[in-house]
Amino acid sequence: MKFVDEVSIFVKAGDGGNGCMSFRREKFIEFGGPNGGDGGDGGSVLMEADENLNTLLDYRYTRRFDAQRGQNGMGSEKTGAKGEDLILKVPVGTTIIDANTQEIIGDLVEHGQRIMVAQGGWHGLGNTRFKSSTNRAPRQTTPGKPGESRDLKLELKVLADVGLLGLPNAGKSTFIRAVSAAKPKVADYPFTTLTPNLGVVGVGRFQNFVIADIPGLIEGAAEGTGLGIRFLKHLTRTRLLLHIVDLAPLDESDPAEAAQIILNEVEQFSPALMQRERWLVLNKADQLFDDERNERVQHVIEQLAWEGPVFVISAIEREGTEALCKEIMRFLDQRAARIQEEPEFAEQLAALDQLIEDEARAYLQSLDDRRALRRAGVKPVDELLDEEEDFEDEEDPEDGPEIIYVR
Ligand SMILES: Nc1nc2c(ncn2[C@@H]2O[C@H](COP(=O)(O)OP(=O)(O)OP(=O)(O)O)[C@@H](O)[C@H]2O)c(=O)[nH]1
Numbered sequence: 001m002k003f004v005d006e007v008s009i010f011v012k013a014g015d016g017g018n019g020c021m022s023f024r025r026e027k028f029i030e031f032g033g034p035n036g037g038d039g040g041d042g043g044s045v046l047m048e049a050d051e052n053l054n055t056l057l058d059y060r061y062t063r064r065f066d067a068q069r070g071q072n073g074m075g076s077e078k079t080g081a082k083g084e085d086l087i088l089k090v091p092v093g094t095t096i097i098d099a100n101t102q103e104i105i106g107d108l109v110e111h112g113q114r115i116m117v118a119q120g121g122w123h124g125l126g127n128t129r130f131k132s133s134t135n136r137a138p139r140q141t142t143p144g145k146p147g148e149s150r151d152l153k154l155e156l157k158v159l160a161d162v163g164l165l166g167l168p169n170a171g172k173s174t175f176i177r178a179v180s181a182a183k184p185k186v187a188d189y190p191f192t193t194l195t196p197n198l199g200v201v202g203v204g205r206f207q208n209f210v211i212a213d214i215p216g217l218i219e220g221a222a223e224g225t226g227l228g229i230r231f232l233k234h235l236t237r238t239r240l241l242l243h244i245v246d247l248a249p250l251d252e253s254d255p256a257e258a259a260q261i262i263l264n265e266v267e268q269f270s271p272a273l274m275q276r277e278r279w280l281v282l283n284k285a286d287q288l289f290d291d292e293r294n295e296r297v298q299h300v301i302e303q304l305a306w307e308g309p310v311f312v313i314s315a316i317e318r319e320g321t322e323a324l325c326k327e328i329m330r331f332l333d334q335r336a337a338r339i340q341e342e343p344e345f346a347e348q349l350a351a352l353d354q355l356i357e358d359e360a361r362a363y364l365q366s367l368d369d370r371r372a373l374r375r376a377g378v379k380p381v382d383e384l385l386d387e388e389e390d391f392e393d394e395e396d397p398e399d400g401p402e403i404i405y406v407r
Helices: 174-178 215-222 225-237 255-269 273-274 290-303 321-341 343-375 381-386
Strands: 003-012 045-052 064-066 086-091 094-098 104-108 114-119 149-158 160-165 198-203 207-213 241-244 278-283 310-312
Touching: 003 114, 045 094, 045 104, 045 160, 064 086, 064 174, 086 149, 094 207, 104 114, 114 273, 149 310, 160 174, 174 198, 174 207, 174 241, 198 321, 207 321, 241 255, 255 273, 255 290, 273 343, 278 290, 290 310, 310 321
Parallel strands: 003 064, 045 086, 160 207, 160 241, 241 278, 278 310
Antiparallel strands: 003 149, 045 114, 094 104, 094 149, 198 207
């Protein structure tokens, strides 16, 4: 399952410089010969893959890109300077598509790889070029050719860096809306009932990360193995989980209990996922006076025996959200730096990713098995164990197959 970050831009290569018409003017020479120089070629527009970028966010601020035009030719047979090429950097993995024809111009798959997307215009010819035995004073030149222009669509498949956990109504969508600068669309997604919520968060001018709604992933898992498997990659790639809890539920239920429900769900899905870095984000702080808010924050922390980072925010008022995003960026940067510097740390993380993936896969498989049993009108043994009176009459499960089917 892939999310696609997509932007549309317009690129225009530089026009070629015009050829110059000029004649020598020297003392005592009445009709000097032609000496107009050629123009310079226009600069081209190229796209280059850069491993330091991870989203297309920069292309949301500026959408039109012009390469420099070639300089016009000059007298004394001086050629105009070539326009400079414009090099647009994009993340590795970006696909470049002609927005009008939908033709794929190319995929940038390697750091440093370049593709020309608009060719600079050819230079025009100066009148010196048209001199011949029959025409010694040509007044002919050619103009530079226009540079190519093109509407482009850039697409980048993204995986989420940060996943959100939380009960319905905790404020996950509101949080994503509050902090995202862009919303990648979901590619290749056949299900309409469960659309993962995703956002690209910009921090400062040059840094960004991708955030996704993980409860969707867990609910997705319950929708069927096929869909769940497609979510797996996102789950394993997520570097940080934010557990969003409604501090002021309308039904006056206990926020700590609501938080615990989610933790139980995660544990069932994959116990290893509990080892993933997780921060507690207590939302809807705007609904409470200071005293009550502090009391509830303390209560949740105590009930969960929580020792990790805690953030108290109001997604709707965007209070505390920017500070949280800065912390997230700092965490992701530090993590990336450690991976570079400490091979054991990188190995540990990779092993955890693998464990989460294996556990989640097994969980999805067991869900699928259960569904198949139910369709066949049988109940899995652990559900029977719960129904004690029925169980009295059953055979000893230790002697039988792992799962006992009862019609
Ligand atoms: N007062 C207040 N209300 C909030 C805040 N954040 C979210 N809400 C409200 O809480 C309700 C639920 O928010 P959502 O963002 O839809 O919650 P969600 O977790 O995405 O819920 P699902 O989409 O059902 O999973 C909406 O009515 C929001 O306006 C907040 O910080 N303060």
